[in-house]
Amino acid sequence: MHKYRSMISTINREIIPENWYNVIPDLPEPLPPPRDSKNDFSSINLLNRILPKEILKQEFTFRRYEKIPDEIMEQYEQIGRPTPLIRAKNLEKALDYKGKIFYKYEGATSTGSHKINTAIAQAYYAAEEGVNGVTTETGAGQWGSATALAASIYNLPAQIFMVSISFKQKPLRKTVMNLYRGNVVPSPSNLTEYGRKILRENPDHPGTLGIGISEAIEYALDHNYRYMVASVMNSAMTHQSVIGLETKKQLELLGEHADVLIGCVGGGSNFGGFTFPFLPDHPDTEIFATTADEVPKFSKGDYKYDLMDSAGVLPEMRMYSLGADFVPPTIYAGGLRYHGASPSLSLLINKGRIKSDEVNQDEVKEAIKTFANTQGIIAAPESGHAIATTLKYVKQHKDENKTVVVNVSGHGLLDLSIFGDSK
Amino acid sequence: MKNLIPYFTLGYPDNETLLKFLKNIPVKKINYIEFGFPSNDPRYDGPTIRASHKIGNENFDGTSYRKIFDYFHENNIKMYSLSYYSDIRPKFKEFIDYLKMLNFSGIIIPDLIIDYFAESTEIIEYLNNVKFEYIPFFSPATPDAIIKKISSMTDSWIYYGLQPSTGIDIPYEIDYTTERINSLIPGREITYGFGIKTENDIRQLMKNGGSGVAIGSYIEKMLEKGDENGFLEYIDRIRGVLDE
Numbered sequence: 001m002h003k004y005r006s007m008i009s010t011i012n013r014e015i016i017p018e019n020w021y022n023v024i025p026d027l028p029e030p031l032p033p034p035r036d037s038k039n040d041f042s043s044i045n046l047l048n049r050i051l052p053k054e055i056l057k058q059e060f061t062f063r064r065y066e067k068i069p070d071e072i073m074e075q076y077e078q079i080g081r082p083t084p085l086i087r088a089k090n091l092e093k094a095l096d097y098k099g100k101i102f103y104k105y106e107g108a109t110s111t112g113s114h115k116i117n118t119a120i121a122q123a124y125y126a127a128e129e130g131v132n133g134v135t136t137e138t139g140a141g142q143w144g145s146a147t148a149l150a151a152s153i154y155n156l157p158a159q160i161f162m163v164s165i166s167f168k169q170k171p172l173r174k175t176v177m178n179l180y181r182g183n184v185v186p187s188p189s190n191l192t193e194y195g196r197k198i199l200r201e202n203p204d205h206p207g208t209l210g211i212g213i214s215e216a217i218e219y220a221l222d223h224n225y226r227y228m229v230a231s232v233m234n235s236a237m238t239h240q241s242v243i244g245l246e247t248k249k250q251l252e253l254l255g256e257h258a259d260v261l262i263g264c265v266g267g268g269s270n271f272g273g274f275t276f277p278f279l280p281d282h283p284d285t286e287i288f289a290t291t292a293d294e295v296p297k298f299s300k301g302d303y304k305y306d307l308m309d310s311a312g313v314l315p316e317m318r319m320y321s322l323g324a325d326f327v328p329p330t331i332y333a334g335g336l337r338y339h340g341a342s343p344s345l346s347l348l349i350n351k352g353r354i355k356s357d358e359v360n361q362d363e364v365k366e367a368i369k370t371f372a373n374t375q376g377i378i379a380a381p382e383s384g385h386a387i388a389t390t391l392k393y394v395k396q397h398k399d400e401n402k403t404v405v406v407n408v409s410g411h412g413l414l415d416l417s418i419f420g421d422s423k
Numbered sequence: 424m425k426n427l428i429p430y431f432t433l434g435y436p437d438n439e440t441l442l443k444f445l446k447n448i449p450v451k452k453i454n455y456i457e458f459g460f461p462s463n464d465p466r467y468d469g470p471t472i473r474a475s476h477k478i479g480n481e482n483f484d485g486t487s488y489r490k491i492f493d494y495f496h497e498n499n500i501k502m503y504s505l506s507y508y509s510d511i512r513p514k515f516k517e518f519i520d521y522l523k524m525l526n527f528s529g530i531i532i533p534d535l536i537i538d539y540f541a542e543s544t545e546i547i548e549y550l551n552n553v554k555f556e557y558i559p560f561f562s563p564a565t566p567d568a569i570i571k572k573i574s575s576m577t578d579s580w581i582y583y584g585l586q587p588s589t590g591i592d593i594p595y596e597i598d599y600t601t602e603r604i605n606s607l608i609p610g611r612e613i614t615y616g617f618g619i620k621t622e623n624d625i626r627q628l629m630k631n632g633g634s635g636v637a638i639g640s641y642i643e644k645m646l647e648k649g650d651e652n653g654f655l656e657y658i659d660r661i662r663g664v665l666d667e
Contacts, residue, residue, distance in 0.1 A: 024564055029540045031564040035466050042470045045592055057594045060586075062563040062603060305466075 015082035015253075016073065017245035019065035022238045023276040023344050026064065028351050031343055034315035035305055043315040050220045050227040051235075052125035058235040066238060068121075075120045075153060079110045081242065085250035085405075090374040097394045099402040100256070104247045104274065105377065106409045111176075113380065113410030114270045115146035118239035119228060123150035126226040133157035135219045136228035137187060137212025139166055139266070140334030140382070141173025142410055143230040148182025150228075159225065161187035161195075161215045164207035166334040172414045187212040194218055194311050209338045210324050214311035231267025232308060232317070232342045240273020243407060248277055251405070259402040260393060262288045263409070264385040265297075265356075266335040268342035270409040275354070276344070287354045289345065290389040292336045292364075294329045297322050298349055298356035306340060319346040332361065332418040333381035359388040365419065367391050368412065380410035381418055425665040426580075426614055426635025427452060429642055429658065430505065432459040432475035434483030436647050444651060445491050450498040452662040457531065457637060462507040467533045469586075469618070471640040489525070496526040503558060505531045508539050508546075515546070519555055529556025531582055536565070536573060547576045558582050562617070563600070567607055574608045581608065582637065584617030597624060601631035622664045629665060636661070 024031055036043050047056055058066060068076070088101040095101075106114035126134050133156050138144030144160040151158035160182050167174065167186035177184045187207045188195035192215040198205050205211075209230075220227040229236045251258055261278060263271035268289075275287050291297055297320045307324035308314040321340040322328075328337040341349075348354045359367075364381060367388035372378045379387055390406045412418075429448070431441060448456075459465075461479035465472060495502055504522050511518045511532075522530065530550070536543050536559075550557040556579040561570050563585070574581060583604055585595050595618075604613055615628050616637030625636055638661065645654040 025567045027566045028568075030537045030562075030566060030569055032537050033467060033562065033564050036470065036473075044469070048592060053594055057596070060563050060593050060595075062565075063599060 013077070015246050015249050016076055017068070017242060019067050020238045021241040021245060021277045022061060022064055022066060022234070023272065023279065024234065025062050026280050027344060027347060028353065029347060031347060032318035034317050037307055037312045037316045043313060046313065050217055051229070052122065052129050052226050054125040055122055055229070055235045058238055059233055069124070072121055072124055076242065079116050079120065080108050082246045083108045085247055088375050091371065094370070094374045095391070095394050096398065098399050099404065101390065101394065102251070102256070102403065102405045103375070103408045104243060104405065106243060106270065106407065107377065107380065107411030111142065111145045111149050112413070113142040113146065114240060114243055114273065115143045115230070116149060117242050117273070118236045118269065119146035119150035120153070121239045122228045123154045123156060127154035127156055129226070131224055131226050133159065133223065133225045134228050135159040135216045135225045136230060137161045137163070137209055137216045138230070139163050139209050139337055141166060141170050141177065141414070142335060142380070144182065144184060145173065145176045145180065147228050148177040148180035152181045158182040159219055160184045161189060161212040163187055163209060163212055163334060164205065169417065170414060176414070187215050189215060191215065192218040206327070208310065208327055210310035213309035214313055217309065217313045231269035232340065234344065236269045237272040237276070237342055237344060240269045241277050243270065243273040244275060244277035247274065247405060256403050258282065258285050258405045260286045260288070260404040262290065262386050262390050262393065262404065263407040264336060264382050265289045265291050265341055265345065266382060267338050267340070268345040270407055272342055272345050274407040288357050288389050288393070289349065289354055290357045290359060290385040292333055292385060293358045293360040295322065295336055296358055297339065297341055299358060303346060303350050308340065317343045319343045320349065332415065333364070333385060335382040336385065357389045357392070359385050363388040377408065378412045379408050380412040381415050383408045383410055384412070424454065425629055426454040427658070427662055427665055428455045428457050428614060428635060428637040429453055430457040430459065430637055430639035432461060432472065432479040432643065433488060434461055434479035434481070435475035435643065436478060437482050438484070438487045440646060440649055442487065442491060444646060444654060447651065447655065449655070449658065450495070450500055452658055453500060454635065455501045455503060456495055457503045457505050459505045462510050464509055465507060469640060471643050475643050492525045501528040503527065503529050503531055505533070508532050508535045519550065519553060523555060529558050529579060531558040531560050533560045536569065543573070544576070547573070551577065560584065570604070570607045574611060580612040580614055580634065583613055583615050585615060586618030592618065592620065597627045598631065601628065601633065605632055622660070625661065625664050626667065635665070
């Protein structure tokens with residue numbers, strides 16, 4: 001009998017990988033490089049001024065494995081890594097499922113989501129360069145919280161532009177960021193020229209992640225801050241590989257093999273971090289990327305070069321996109337409102353290696369409820385999408401003896417308002 | 424002898440200036456020469472080369488360069504075309520015939536395996552059949568398996584771009600770069616280009632087994648200023664570094 005039965009947790013330090021995994025050298029086709037969005041100007045060169053040098057290197061590296069510096073390893077332990085991989089026995093029972101369901105629980109980190117995995121790394125490299133501070137955008141507030149904590153750990157000020165609609169919907173997130181010493185403003189804001197321009201046109205603009213990114217970059221350039229990359233770009237995907245590498249190790253210790261992997265996609269970092277490390281040696285594992293019905297980037301978006309941010313300051317990336325000016329409906333899962341998806345993930349979807357699924361708000365709420373009343377975990381609305389796909393999959397393959405592993409990228413304890421008066 | 428491969432966008436900054444520069448190139452100091460046929464969408468080039476394509480597009484005419492192409496051919500300088508597949512795709516075979524007629528030896532197609540991967544095998548096989556060199560173009564974003572596969576389809580030299588686009592300044596690590604490419608395709612002739620930063624970088628690339636360098640953006644800047652002396656000095660200097 002295996003020493004570990006249904007839960008592997010922080011008792012085993014060796015579960016945290018020594019290296020991050022970078023998927024680029026293992027992709028089935030070359031990744032289309034970033035492209036300048038304007039003719040007379042190199043937005044790729046601009047990255048030199050907004051990203052820490054080490055992050056920029058990781059952005060364009062072909063190295064399959066990148067050593068995690070000892071200082072970051074230490075902080076990974078401090079924020080609760082490795083996170084648990086738990087067999088969802090109660091859920092299996094409730095669904096009368098013949099196979100096994102595991103969930104990797106990133107909600108167990110100190111900020112309550114996977115976002116801290118890359119925030120720690122980026123803030124560390126920024127602090128090493130001696131810059132004035134860090135800045136970023138945030139949707140639901142999970143990325144902002146992670147940025148604020150990571151900056152606080154390395155004694156850097158953090159300026160956070162929070163999508164206006166989320167700022168109003170989720171006031172407690174602002175409190176969290178403030179407790180971590182982060183400065184938070186609703187975006188569009190008056191702190192940048194770009195924000196002021198948008199506000200002049202529409203004082204009640206709900207904001208988008210694209211606008212937030214543009215504001216943060218302008219702020220970084222004007223204040224000698226470094227911009228923290230929430231997702232989409234390769235460096236963030238690489239840092240998030242700790243999720244998948246830990247999961248692989250944990251499954252190995254349990255003597256299990258993942259037949260199915262499921263995660264949700266905003267920009268793609270929790271999803272890529274969770275699933276990419278399985279690609280080289282799990283050719284038969286089915287992989288599903290879940291998005292919100294309201295932001296159908298994989299089914300209705302085009303696989304094309306498009307802007308990452310609304311102002312077009314960053315380079316264009318080839319990705320599935322609904323258009324940089326796409327203003328998504330104000331769904332609960334703020335983290336899934338982004339118009340595009342990471343280029344590496346987009347390529348893998350385009351080549352059919354990864355399948356996509358879309359779920360609607362009602363399915364998500366039901367999934368969160370089911371997961372809560374079986375496993376006791378109240379998942380973030382974003383993660384609720386992945387759980388909804390898991391429930392769908394399990395119901396459709398009820399009698400198959402498959403091992404399904406889902407990434408629960410964060411907890412939803414600050415998102416309870418989504419249940420409103422539905423008791 | 425290590426290869427020095429200067430790059431020119433045809434028609435830039437104008438036909439007269441470019442022809443004047445080309446006529447004065449000391450042919451003993453270069454091995455190959457690369458000509459960019461002006462593209463409507465030079466998507467994987469940086470701002471300097473992009474601008475040269477735009478102007479080149481307005482100026483380039485097919486006849487002005489016939490004599491100079493003959494001159495390079497007579498002096499055993501192998502000529503290569505840098506062309507975007509998005510431009511030549513509709514009349515690909517005709518374009519290859521045209522290049523052969525001009526005595527070009529081969530072609531570099533930066534977007535072929537990135538944007539037209541599904542067509543790449545057919546294209547490379549066609550070029551092999553008509554005995555026209557296909558020069559694989561790789562970058563840090565090219566996956567290992569693709570580097571091996573595409574290289575195995577041709578015997579020609581390889582063009583490895585150090586940067587995601589020409590003439591820009593993203594940090595790169597030379598030792599890792601050369602170690603990777605040497606281990607994936609040992610023994611192949613590899614020319615490095617796309618944003619080489621310093622002469623020391625060239626030294627290191629050559630020390631690590633590189634067979635030559637391609638230089639582009641820097642030359643375009645001298646062409647723009649009409650700085651012929653600067654250009655000749657630059658060629659001299661790089662030749663010197665390669666000969667060390």
